[in-house]
Amino acid sequence: MAIVNPAADAFAASGRAEPEVVEYPGERASWLQVAPLVLVLLLFFGLPMLVVLAVSFFDFSRTEIIPAFILDNYIDLFRSEVTLRLYASSLKFALIVWVVTLVLGFNIAYFLVFHVRGLLFQIGLFLLCTVPFLTSNIIRMISWIPFLGRNGIFNQALQGAGITSQPLEFLLFSDFAVIVAYVHLFTLFMVVPIFNSMARIDKSLLEAARDAGAGRFRVVAEVVWPLSRTGIALGSIFVVTLVMGDSFVVRTMSGGQSASVVSALQNEVAALQYPPAAASAVIMVIIVTLMVAAILRIVDVRRELAG
Amino acid sequence: MHGDDTRPWTFYAFAAFFTLFVLFLYGPMIVIYILSFQGPNGGMTFPLNGVSLHWFDALISQTRVGDIAGSFVRSIGLAAIVAVVTVVLSVLAGLAFRRRFRGSAFAFYLAIASLIMPGLFVGLGIALTFRLLGLPTEWYTTALGAQLTWTLPFGLLIMFAVLGRFNRSYEEAATDLGATNWQKVREVTLPILLPGIIGVALFGFTLSYDEIARTALAAGAKNTLPLEIWAMTTNVTSPTLYAVGAVTTIVSFIVIVVALGSIALVQRRRAAAGMRTE
Numbered sequence: 001m002a003i004v005n006p007a008a009d010a011f012a013a014s015g016r017a018e019p020e021v022v023e024y025p026g027e028r029a030s031w032l033q034v035a036p037l038v039l040v041l042l043l044f045f046g047l048p049m050l051v052v053l054a055v056s057f058f059d060f061s062r063t064e065i066i067p068a069f070i071l072d073n074y075i076d077l078f079r080s081e082v083t084l085r086l087y088a089s090s091l092k093f094a095l096i097v098w099v100v101t102l103v104l105g106f107n108i109a110y111f112l113v114f115h116v117r118g119l120l121f122q123i124g125l126f127l128l129c130t131v132p133f134l135t136s137n138i139i140r141m142i143s144w145i146p147f148l149g150r151n152g153i154f155n156q157a158l159q160g161a162g163i164t165s166q167p168l169e170f171l172l173f174s175d176f177a178v179i180v181a182y183v184h185l186f187t188l189f190m191v192v193p194i195f196n197s198m199a200r201i202d203k204s205l206l207e208a209a210r211d212a213g214a215g216r217f218r219v220v221a222e223v224v225w226p227l228s229r230t231g232i233a234l235g236s237i238f239v240v241t242l243v244m245g246d247s248f249v250v251r252t253m254s255g256g257q258s259a260s261v262v263s264a265l266q267n268e269v270a271a272l273q274y275p276p277a278a279a280s281a282v283i284m285v286i287i288v289t290l291m292v293a294a295i296l297r298i299v300d301v302r303r304e305l306a307g
Numbered sequence: 308m309h310g311d312d313t314r315p316w317t318f319y320a321f322a323a324f325f326t327l328f329v330l331f332l333y334g335p336m337i338v339i340y341i342l343s344f345q346g347p348n349g350g351m352t353f354p355l356n357g358v359s360l361h362w363f364d365a366l367i368s369q370t371r372v373g374d375i376a377g378s379f380v381r382s383i384g385l386a387a388i389v390a391v392v393t394v395v396l397s398v399l400a401g402l403a404f405r406r407r408f409r410g411s412a413f414a415f416y417l418a419i420a421s422l423i424m425p426g427l428f429v430g431l432g433i434a435l436t437f438r439l440l441g442l443p444t445e446w447y448t449t450a451l452g453a454q455l456t457w458t459l460p461f462g463l464l465i466m467f468a469v470l471g472r473f474n475r476s477y478e479e480a481a482t483d484l485g486a487t488n489w490q491k492v493r494e495v496t497l498p499i500l501l502p503g504i505i506g507v508a509l510f511g512f513t514l515s516y517d518e519i520a521r522t523a524l525a526a527g528a529k530n531t532l533p534l535e536i537w538a539m540t541t542n543v544t545s546p547t548l549y550a551v552g553a554v555t556t557i558v559s560f561i562v563i564v565v566a567l568g569s570i571a572l573v574q575r576r577r578a579a580a581g582m583r584t585e
Contacts, residue, residue, distance in 0.1 A: 024406060024407045024409070026408075027406070030411075034399070034410075036399060037399070037400040037463065038413075041421050044455060045417070045420070045421040048429060052431060055435050108328060111322070111325050125325070127567075129329070132336070134563055135555075139339070139555060142548060143335035143339040147334075153338070153352065184332070216315075216317060245520070277431065285424070285425075285428065
């Protein structure tokens with residue numbers, strides 16, 4: 001298959017089988033080659049994240065941020081009841097979207113890997129799933145408006161078929177719309193890693209299981225699913241971090257009625273309240289890191305890729 | 308699967324499910340392209356009230372819609388710069404990871420952390436850093452850097468995938484035949500990697516062209532196209548929104564087709580050249 005698991009190759013490429021030596025041959029060349037990328041990431045990712053951490057302890061007035069070392073931003077955050085509500089809302093979205101994208105992603109990957117015959121056809125269908133990823137998220141999001149609106153296509157269809165007599169109000173600008181948009185935007189992040197894992201499964205294992213008398217469902221549950229867990233873990237990390245870190249979808253699709261931790265943070269930034277926003281970002285990063293660590297604890301991605 | 312030609316019933320169930328998913332993926336997008344040709348008196352949803360180019364015209368002529376043309380030019384320029392930088396830096400870094408070196412785990416996890424960090428936080432950090440340094444945020448400095456924290460990890464992961472299938476015996480053959488290091492890279496390594504490199508460029512360009520979360524706080528005074536569209540979603544309630552969606556998606560599709568087309572061309576030429584030498 002044309003697509004292989006990137007992280008596996010990262011570890012493979014780092015040559016784990018070689019014995020430990022103080023200096024590796026060609027190490028200087030490698031440093032020179034990797035340096036530009038590392039420098040850009042340190043400058044525009046590493047340093048800014050440290051600045052966020054520092055500013056989270058700063059004081060602020062209406063117009064400026066004042067260097068200091070105070071814990072007020074964190075204390076306010078933990079005292080506020082809003083914080084808990086926002087996290088509950090973000091976690092609820094993350095959980096629902098994770099379950100839905102996992103079910104969709106697993107089945108789509110399964111279909112592409114085990115049912116579609118012919119490499120060209122498989123690549124074609126895979127591209128069909130991936131092309132929307134390379135188009136605008138905002139446009140894909142707003143394309144649900146004519147579908148879900150009060151006079152939108154769903155309501156017209158439902159009323160036309162006589163199923164409902166009045167337009168359903170909950171479709172657009174609601175949690176429902178937010179979840180539809182998330183699933184629409186993020187399912188791909190589940191499909192691709194699971195596809196990569198499944199494509200590496202030796203098909204003779206499935207036949208062996210079948211020959212040993214396992215039914216369809218047992219083959220999937222006891223062979224395919226366990227062997228796909230690296231992809232499932234990577235996809236889960238993508239989906240959970242994307243939903244937890246989102247503010248744009250929740251704002252647009254809920255019509256401002258729902259909020260997430262990050263959309264509240266964006267409001268603070270708009271009001272130039274940088275230190276509280278920074279404190280909120282730090283807490284969020286800690287929580288997301290714990291979630292990623294939990295996923296990696298259940299599935300040791302690194303060992304599975306290396307082993 | 309089985310060698311025989313009969314397909315199990317589950318195949319048809321999965322095929323139906325997959326078709327529904329593709330409809331779910333493309334249906335809404337297709338609908339807004341249709342609705343962008345809405346007549347001048349038409350609304351945001353069906354029925355179509357005539358067919359016209361009114362809303363595309365409004366996109367160019369109406370100033371209250373915003374600076375669509377200006378932001379479009381900026382976004383294309385920015386995406387081109389991001390694509391070039393992403394290709395150069397991730398190809399170099401990808402080559403570095405073929406050898407073992409101290410610090411490789413650090414570089415790898417730095418890239419992964421940068422990839423999964425919520426985008427808005429990266430933009431916030433960059434905005435704060437430049438504010439504290441007393442430097443202005445501009446689309447061609449801070450927004451460029453912000454987008455690279457997203458495209459570089461992607462580029463690196465694609466290079467890992469490409470290099471994982473790379474057969475090093477071609478390079479060894481070049482060395483055995485007396486090629487210098489530079490000749491080897493230019494005439495053997497890079498041509499073999501070319502399809503993958505085009506893929507990195509495609510990702511770099513389109514991810515930048517559509518990026519919003521990292522750019523939002525780091526773009527400075529002048530908006531990129533996605534930010535302009537984002538602003539439109541809150542104050543424009545006409546099919547102009549769909550018209551801009553249609554235009555921007557057509558640009559994405561042109562880029563995708565050009566990239567995939569050139570990959571196919573490279574592969575075909577290679578296949579043809581392979582046959583000639585046999």
